[in-house]
Amino acid sequence: MNSNKRDLVSDVFRNKVPERTPVGFWFHFVEGDDVFNGLDNPEVVRKNIDGHLRYYDAFKPDLVKLMSDGFFKYPDPLLSSDSSISSLERIAPLEGSHPWIQGQVRLVKELVGRFGSEIMVFYNIFSPATMLRILFGDGEKGNRRLADFILENPSAVRRALDAVGESLALLSRLVIEEGGADGVYVSVQSVQDGRIADSVYREVIAPSDKAVLAAANRAGGQNILHVCGYQGGRNNLTLFADYESAAVNWAVNVEKISLKEGKKLFGGRAVIGGFANGSDGLLYRGSEKEIRDFTRALLAESGSSGVALGADCSLPSDIDVQRLSWVRDEASLIRN
Template sequence: MTKRERFEKFLANEPVDRVPVAFFHHFTTEQEWLTGLKDEAAFEKNIEGHRTARAKFDPDVIKIMNDTLMIMPVDTSFVKTPADLRKIQPPMPGSAFFEKSKELTKRVVAIYEGSDAPIYITAFSPCIILRNSISGMDIGTEVAHSKLYSFLEEDPDSVMAALDIIADSVNALNKMLLTECGAEAVYLSVNIQAHYVPDEFYAKYIAPSDKKVLAAANELSRFNMLHICGYHGKSNNLELFKDYDVPVFNWAVHAEGVGLAEGKKLFGGKPVCGGFAQAETIYTGTREEITAEVCKYLDEAGQVGVMLGADCTVPTDIDDERLEWVRQAAIQYAATPRVKL
């Protein structure tokens, strides 16, 4: 099968010649994240990292890593009360952020010319964007989110209004990148990692903006993916996301303690992606250990509607040859007769 044919079969929960493999990593340091509007060197490094990586591992699934433009900038410096959130003005078409995002996406798509692999853009939920704007990139601790939590307790309607405003901007950005830049689908990162608000708050006040973004994305593409981010082992409540209307689910198998087979049931039998821990065997294991882990995951979940990947981005300095080891192990697994006991 070609990469496209294999992915189409995966998406349709149909048998494949071997499971597709989808690992992603950043191309810049954390200090360079979000600096693309002011640091041209970091912006170029972000783009060129894709070229270097492709030379070593031509991926089954392409995800444009927008490290230096990763989270949409929203000015909340004037926000003193929850009601002030209603006045935020996220970037919109024609802004420097939109134009720079368009440049990055088009240039990375050109790097993958000749590949028939599906191309994802990376997007973040309105809540992650709002949290970053008021608390910075420390997105995994209760302290970082205490301000958002207090705003929700005091005036949830104003927080919801702000999330809705941001959702409109995210939708406009996604539409531009998918209709003008050659990308094909949205990889949407959401989370309630570290449980920064109570579950009932997330379901009532935050989830609607996630779903608004997904609804708009689903009008543009039929293979969007939900990434329930468990970055560096931070857990989520997967139950909060099981009714999200999205074709493919990815979550932190190891952080959540929910394997691929169990997760596939939780998410209504839809295709799933994952398996490997973020920085364990895939990063430090021998080829034999990686092969054994591939067999373990596929023994558990089967090869239909399953794509091998990781809990989140693998380390930036990973040897991309390791990703080829996973692919070769998947090929070997598919070619080896399995005996059911």
């Protein structure tokens, strides 16, 4: 296990067979409403940074996604749970000097400075639609509100998404160019409301998603597309097949689309994942033998070319990191 971890992941992203299969899992380190409060409370950002450092020291991952905990609230007073179509139409992009952007650049820069020479580091960027949905309300409420607005005035929603997307594109560029991240991890999700057809998603939402990824790609990032299955949310993965990224992560265990199948769907790009992330999943509850056996079976099915092992999404904060070590240790025994 003396392989250079940056080289391992670089090989995977280039669809080569790495010396051993890299492994990366991620966590949230801030809970409750504090995920919104980093701009006003520096202690929240400090808690996020310290959580990453503790995790890195405990597990020494092969790659890491830095969470944007503390910065979930897009800083526009026009955006809230009480937003109206008329308020959405007045949203403007942020400047690069805005504290919400600069605070995230500093977060990334500090953590990259601590371990970025050893592993590849990616920063979490929620898609514009996800940023709006979070502000509109948790879960079903946020999805319903976003769908209501799209049905009422799709042009106004697209303009709002484009404005937010311009800010997130700028943030993506700056965390790469100034923060030193190797790339961003762009989290997208279908609107979890049956009234929004795939054709509407493509017309209203997809352009702002793609603008964020395009900016990160132009900045030289090795970027990861994450199709989020949070709380069991289902996605039509074909909606995202033409999104340009170096690697893709999706909820294998929610969508029931394996790493091998997804790799084909996404045009042969590198893939990350395989394990369910919830507290009812094998990684959280299984025995050492069960986890090791699953790891071996997963790689036997997917192959090793362009594959990194991880989870559908972030893991429960109380999981024993020894369980993660079983995955990496078993994967290292498989000579690629």
